[in-house]
Amino acid sequence: xxxxxxxxxxxxxxxxxxxxxxxxxxxxxxxxxxxxxxxxxxxxxxxxxxxxxxxxxxxxxxxxxxxxxxxxxxxxxxxxxxxxxxxxxxxxxxxxxxxxxxxxxxxxxxxxxxxxxxxxxxxxxxxxxxxxxxxxxxxxxxxxxxxxxxxxxxxxxxxxxxxxxxxxxxxxxxxxxxxxxxxxxxxxxxxxxxxxxxxxxxxxxxxxxxxxxxxxxxxxxxxxxxxxxxxxxxxxxxxxxxxxxxxxxxxxxxxxxxxx
Numbered sequence: 001x002x003x004x005x006x007x008x009x010x011x012x013x014x015x016x017x018x019x020x021x022x023x024x025x026x027x028x029x030x031x032x033x034x035x036x037x038x039x040x041x042x043x044x045x046x047x048x049x050x051x052x053x054x055x056x057x058x059x060x061x062x063x064x065x066x067x068x069x070x071x072x073x074x075x076x077x078x079x080x081x082x083x084x085x086x087x088x089x090x091x092x093x094x095x096x097x098x099x100x101x102x103x104x105x106x107x108x109x110x111x112x113x114x115x116x117x118x119x120x121x122x123x124x125x126x127x128x129x130x131x132x133x134x135x136x137x138x139x140x141x142x143x144x145x146x147x148x149x150x151x152x153x154x155x156x157x158x159x160x161x162x163x164x165x166x167x168x169x170x171x172x173x174x175x176x177x178x179x180x181x182x183x184x185x186x187x188x189x190x191x192x193x194x195x196x197x198x199x200x201x202x203x204x205x206x207x208x209x210x211x212x213x214x215x216x217x218x219x220x221x222x223x224x225x226x227x228x229x230x231x232x233x234x235x236x237x238x239x240x241x242x243x244x245x246x247x248x249x250x251x252x253x254x255x256x257x258x259x260x
Contacts, residue, residue: 037220040219040220042210042217042218042219043217043218043219044215044216044217045060045209045215045216045217045218047140047144049136049139049140049141050139051063051112051134051135051136051139051141052116052117052134052135052137053117053132053133053134053135054117054121054132058134060141060209060216061211061214061216063108063110063132063134064108064209064211064216065103065108065132067103067106067107067108067211068106068210068211068212069106069107069108069208069209069210069211070107070108070110070208070209070210070211071102071107071108071109071110071206071207071208071209072109072110072111072112072206072207072208072209073088073091073092073095073109073110073111073112073205073206073230074111074112074113074142074145074147074203074204074205074206074207075088075092075111075112075113075133075204076088076113076147076192076199076202076203076204077113077114077115077119077120077123077192077202078113078114078115078148078192078194078198078199078201078202079114079115079116079137080194080198081115081119081192081193081194081198081199081202082192082193082194083123083191083192083193083253084113084115084120084123084127084192085188085191085192085199085202085204086188086191086192086249086251086252086253086256087184087188087204087249087251088204089127089253089254090231090233090251090253090254091204091227091230091231091232092111092127092129092131093127093232093254094230094232095109095111095129095131096128096129096130096131099130099131099132108132109131109132110131110132110133110134111131111132111133111134112133112134112135112136112141112142113133113134113135113136113142113202114135114136114137114142114148114202115135115137116135116137117134117135117137120133120135121133126255127253127254127255142202145205145207145221146158146159146160146161146203146205146221146223147160147202147203147204147205147223148201148202148203149201149203150201151197151201154167154168154197154200154201155167155168160203160223160224161203161223161224161226162223168197168200183248184248184249185199185200187248187249188249191252191253203223203224204223204224204227205221205222205223205224205226205227206221206222206227206230207220207221208220208221233251
């Protein structure tokens with residue numbers, strides 16, 4: 001016998017119509033937030049970043065691949081990781097499906113990580129992904145966009161998600177896009193073959209860029225729970241009968257389900 005409230009179809013419809021009004025307001029609010037994102041001032045980027053890609057060394061402007069807009073997912077794969085972040089992997093699983101649609105709408109989607117290109121390519125083959133993925137190894141790109149930090153920065157306290165964090169110590173879920181209980185940061189660290197301190201020197205995020213008249217501009221960045229919207233499974237779970245229903249890290253890389 002279910003413990004959830006039950007009712008007639010008439011009861012359900014009345015409640016659903018009431019909820020529909022709130023959902024419509026949420027949609028309108030989302031449209032307004034999207035408009036405000038697009039109205040943010042653009043910041044010119046003059047720094048000469050270099051990346052390693054499947055096609056060779058590339059500048060930030062060359063990551064656009066001839067388009068005027070670039071979306072970068074700051075994928076957590078540090079130089080010391082033995083595998084990509086399992087959480088970032090669940091987000092990236094959706095990229096293959098829509099990257100082609102974005103490409104045909106003047107938008108290039110690419111992941112960027114600090115691990116060497118060979119590591120990224122091997123992991124990409126394992127996951128069966130084909131979307132662009134560039135290495136920023138040896139460069140300052142990840143540091144400048146507040147998704148990678150040195151050990152010294154970590155000891156002194158870092159700026160992440162538009163706020164100052166205290167000097168590093170073991171903390172539950174710090175800087176991690178989750179509402180769950182347990183220790184998802186520790187669990188994810190283990191799944192990348194690192195300890196918590198090493199794992200959390202990388203952080204998740206996304207950044208948007210525009211290219212006009214040969215000049216690259218930074219237009220937007222989001223971090224932590226600001227990435228919920230690009231985590232494809234969550235909008236579905238939010239509409240499932242039991243919602244997210246999380247008590248710990250339940251997800252795995254897609255080739256690890258069913259394994260101990």
